[in-house]
Amino acid sequence: MKWTDLERHFSAARLGRYWALCPGDEAKAASVYVNNMLLAGAMTPMLSVLEIALRNGIHSRMSALYRRPDWWEVLAGNPAFARQTKEVNGAKERLQRRAESATSDKIVAELNFGFWSSLFNGSFATVVWKDLRLAFPHCPKPLRKRKAISSALNQMRDLRNRVFHHEPLLWLRPGLLDLHARGTEVIGWIDPQLARWLASYDPLPAAWAACRP
Structure with missing residues (x-):
């Protein structure tokens, strides 16, 4: 063409x-444009594993904390949770338009990465942080701080958005390999075994070797 x-x-x-x-x-x-597309595709497995494990880990902790699977309803009246409540309501509306039941599991799956990463914002430091940190049971103690985890998740959110909005990945700083390693590290904080499992199927290292400029 x-x-x-x-x-x-x-x-x-x-x-x-x-x-x-x-x-x-x-x-x-x-x-080079094609290489960028291939690299975006190769990033998908890591980002997929991270996002799904993150949201399910958070959901498990919050459900245990509030003793109900729709724990977001408890926080709905909290002004600090106003943006998140709006996103939950948006998820419910999308499910309704698709004629799907708004079960807790479906709402969890409908909420985007930004929702989950936002729960580590400073505004929630005194609300849910002590319980949310337990979603990362294997995070080294010196790194198991709200700011450190929030920073890592925000970095992954930005990367995810670039990948899925088809933006250039070849000139990122930190570089794509470093960002991929960061995401893998965060998965290891959740479960090192999960990170090792991903490594068996992860195409990014080979794709980078073949496609880098």
Whole structure:
């Protein structure tokens, strides 16, 4: 496919970064764009494992804390939880539009990574932090602090958004390999065995070796 066709479908603005890297070489610029797509796909397993394990771990802790699976209802009247309550209500509405029952499990699955990472914000430091830290039973004690975990999760949220919004990954700082290692580390905080299991299937290291610029 010609470069002009790619620009027509993907926009000159999106492809400009790749063209700047390979001025005058359309084939090479297109190849680098493809490499970026492949790297995005290779990041999906780690991000998937992290997000699902994170939300289920948090849900388990909060359900135990409030002794009910719809623990968010207890926090609904808390002004600090106003944004999260809005997101829960949005999840319920989406399920209703799809004619699906708004069970606790379905609401948990419907809420995005930003919802879960936001529970580690400073506004919840005195509300749920002491229980939420137990979602990371294998986090080294010096790192098991709200700010450290919040920072790591926010970093993964930003990475997730870049991957799933098809943004450039080749020029990230920290680099993609470092961010991938960070995400794997956080999974290890939840369960080292889960991190080892992921390593058996994780395509990112090989994809980076094959696709890096």
